[in-house]
Amino acid sequence: MAYVADTPTPPPTAEELRRRVPGWGADLDPADRPAVPRERFAPEETGAHWEFPERQEEKAPRERSIEHAFLTPVFGTAQPLHGVSGAVRRYAYRRFSEARAAHWLMLMLADRLDVAGAAARSVLSGRPDLPLRETGALAELQEGAGADRLRTRRVDQRHAWVDPLLVAGPWIAGGALLAVGAARIVRARRR
Numbered sequence: 001m002a003y004v005a006d007t008p009t010p011p012p013t014a015e016e017l018r019r020r021v022p023g024w025g026a027d028l029d030p031a032d033r034p035a036v037p038r039e040r041f042a043p044e045e046t047g048a049h050w051e052f053p054e055r056q057e058e059k060a061p062r063e064r065s066i067e068h069a070f071l072t073p074v075f076g077t078a079q080p081l082h083g084v085s086g087a088v089r090r091y092a093y094r095r096f097s098e099a100r101a102a103h104w105l106m107l108m109l110a111d112r113l114d115v116a117g118a119a120a121r122s123v124l125s126g127r128p129d130l131p132l133r134e135t136g137a138l139a140e141l142q143e144g145a146g147a148d149r150l151r152t153r154r155v156d157q158r159h160a161w162v163d164p165l166l167v168a169g170p171w172i173a174g175g176a177l178l179a180v181g182a183a184r185i186v187r188a189r190r191r
Helices: 012-020 085-093 101-124 131-135 136-142 145-151 155-190
Strands: none
Touching: 085 101, 131 155
């Protein structure tokens, strides 16, 4: 609404709306609302038979926030903590409140450690990841996909130049570190 010098007209009252719009306010009376049984506490009608739900058995120690006295009654067990990333996560939960940035930064560090560990496992398994194929970088070179990028007004054109660096950069840096480490080992053995 534009700002004008005149006083704006007040919104219509409930009675005016009821007269003008058929069915307006039909659910104002709680007796007419379909969700009302859910809105009030009536265990005899809902079948709730407990004050606090039965707790799930904790077979392995779980990370828990320092703000809470105990875990929720039901919790996930699909991804148990493991390795260095698990130790970082445990430390983040044991040491820092969830309201602190350090807590979340440590959890993000643990995620990055998981990614690095997965990449290392894929290389050591003999079936390394193929970053160019998995990111779709090769598809950009086939069937005119790269030309389509230049002919359109895509939002991501501004940062498209840095995408290859972000995708290939960690792999190049990792390869360079391995080459430097291997060269040092070879030099040390020759002495």
